[in-house]
Amino acid sequence: AQKITQTQPGMFVQEKEAVTLDCTYDTSDQSYGLFWYKQPSSGEMIFLIYQGSYDEQNATEGRYSLNFQKARKSANLVISASQLGDSAMYFCAMAGTYKYIFGTGTRLKVLA
């Protein structure tokens, strides 16, 4: 069975510092995608970054990078230079064929 685990219910980070949000996954599929989404209090899920299971390089999108360690089945999100607007819920997700599963999320609070 597929599973996504986010063990940090809440995190605090000082503005301008970097923060790592943890995500581990379990799947028997060879082909899958890993994603991170941000959900502000408004409710909309905003796509941040994607990593394919066959990608050898870690994905980066601006201040976001995904630390992909396939052997350990982890896909941690690193946010560099945190901003106040980064305060939100963050969800890790895995996509196999036609189906997504989501973790329980991490609530990040950026402190001024």
Add this chain to the structure above:
Amino acid sequence: KAGVTQTPRYLIKTRGQQVTLSCSPISGHRSVSWYQQTPGQGLQFLFEYFSETQRNKGNFPGRFSGRQFSNSRSEMNVSTLELGDSALYLCASSRGRGWGETQYFGPGTRLLVL
């Protein structure tokens, strides 16, 4: 390019009623997925439609149903509403070509059942 749109944004219903939610995907996207998000259960997958066919389904009772039209717009229906159906319902679209595709979400419909 316009994003995923959902209507209505907010709904208040009473127990026993039924409700229909609508989702318009990004132009060119043929897959639409629906999710229910509650504080207690998190994000749960309801179903996915591609080319007017339900391609995948989560573990929800038959009161939850959906359909997709030829223009890829999708509707979700919940009959005989229960208090526990109060949730944020999110719709997401993708091209639907297969595994590992990025899904793009709409703003959601907040449903309150009284």
